[in-house]
Amino acid sequence: MRVALDARHAGRGLGIANFLSCLARELVALGDVELIWLGDPKLAPETGARSVPVGHLPYPMLDGPLGRALARRLRPDVIHFTGNTGWGRPGPVPSVLTIQDLIFMAAAGRGRSARQVVGHAYEHWLIPRAARAADILAVSSETIAGQVRTQLGGELTPRVVPYGVATPPATARGPHAAPYLLAFAGRDPRKRTADVVAAWRALAAGGTDAPPLALELRLLAAAGLPPSLRKSLGPDIARGSVVILEHVPRERVWSELAGATALAYPSTDEGFGLPVLEGMAAGTPVLSGLAPATREVGGEAIVKLDPRDISGSIAAAVRRVHADPRHARAIADRGRARAATFTWRRTAEGYRDLYREAIAGRDQARPGRTVRH
Numbered sequence: 103m104r105v106a107l108d109a110r111h112a113g114r115g116l117g118i119a120n121f122l123s124c125l126a127r128e129l130v131a132l133g134d135v136e137l138i139w140l141g142d143p144k145l146a147p148e149t150g151a152r153s154v155p156v157g158h159l160p161y162p163m164l165d166g167p168l169g170r171a172l173a174r175r176l177r178p179d180v181i182h183f184t185g186n187t188g189w190g191r192p193g194p195v196p197s198v199l200t201i202q203d204l205i206f207m208a209a210a211g212r213g214r215s216a217r218q219v220v221g222h223a224y225e226h227w228l229i230p231r232a233a234r235a236a237d238i239l240a241v242s243s244e245t246i247a248g249q250v251r252t253q254l255g256g257e258l259t260p261r262v263v264p265y266g267v268a269t270p271p272a273t274a275r276g277p278h279a280a281p282y283l284l285a286f287a288g289r290d291p292r293k294r295t296a297d298v299v300a301a302w303r304a305l306a307a308g309g310t311d312a313p314p315l316a317l318e319l320r321l322l323a324a325a326g327l328p329p330s331l332r333k334s335l336g337p338d339i340a341r342g343s344v345v346i347l348e349h350v351p352r353e354r355v356w357s358e359l360a361g362a363t364a365l366a367y368p369s370t371d372e373g374f375g376l377p378v379l380e381g382m383a384a385g386t387p388v389l390s391g392l393a394p395a396t397r398e399v400g401g402e403a404i405v406k407l408d409p410r411d412i413s414g415s416i417a418a419a420v421r422r423v424h425a426d427p428r429h430a431r432a433i434a435d436r437g438r439a440r441a442a443t444f445t446w447r448r449t450a451e452g453y454r455d456l457y458r459e460a461i462a463g464r465d466q467a468r469p470g471r472t473v474r475h
Contacts, residue, residue, distance in 0.1 A: 103134060105457055106178035106195075108164065109141025110156065111185045117376045118185055118202055120352075121242075121265060125184075126151060128266075128450035135454060138178055140164065162187070165228065170194055180457045183232070187224075190231040196460035198453070199236035201229065201260070203373030204249045205292070230254050237460035240453070242374040245395040263453055264399075266446030267379040274356035274384060282318035282345075283420055284362035284386070286369075286377045288325040294368040294392070294412055295321070296331055301366070301416035315421060320345045320358060359384035363430075364405075364420050368392050368412050375399050379444055382437030387423045387430050389416055399444075403436035 130150035391406035
């Protein structure tokens, strides 16, 4: 079975980049998928995949006539659009479209730059059409499946194929000598980075019935920080009490997760929330659950934050896991057990089933079509 994988988002430092690299690797490992990587050849799986660079095409062009012409030339059995956008009408080969999230629906017409405003508007225009044109529509969580039916059309039937999580490398050890609070930061207000900073400051200040708690704050900030927040943290960064980690290797991310006292992930809107899963896999107490998808992924293995007092609930949870090692270990054990049920191999097998279903659906309309195995 020849599968063309839309890899335009590979290497961008986002969750979708991790999804692409892990899915591609596991699809190749299945042994019955011949993968065509549509993207930067340097980011393709090292073995078992044919690379077709599409960097010379402006980003949207794979979604339109040039993309359909490329499919006619390559003749895959199915094409998998992985990043929300795809063909706005049925194409020459079956297609599977993954909708990662619907955050663009609320963000249409807004953004930090002209490029982002145009990008949101483009998604708002195309994605409802692409969702109906795809042979199979896929999402990573029941949360997004419900949002798709509500916001894009109740007649749509998205299939849920959850993300997986890699096994932390043996080099990821924790805790580190100096305790620290870790968070995945971002410029987007939904990431609630300012609430994490406020919680950290409250811990350092202490209170009438709580002594000061000296922790470093480490922010994984591949998506950047709000300029005003970065400026306010300037003295703390200079003293070394706040560390900003931008575009660090995956091995370093795992090391930071494994060594943290806790991972704070107070995002209020997510399609899946892969950092929650990675934190649990690393054996770190995860403080999250404000977004429905993170509650779905974390289940009873995370400490759920209070939406009425985000910074206060982060501070209280950090103080408890720091003071009570037995409590921290219990959370970590529940997290590891839950994370073990999410594997990239299961993700790849789920998508392989969807590819076969998409092909079979087209074959019913075109008897005699030959699928390569």
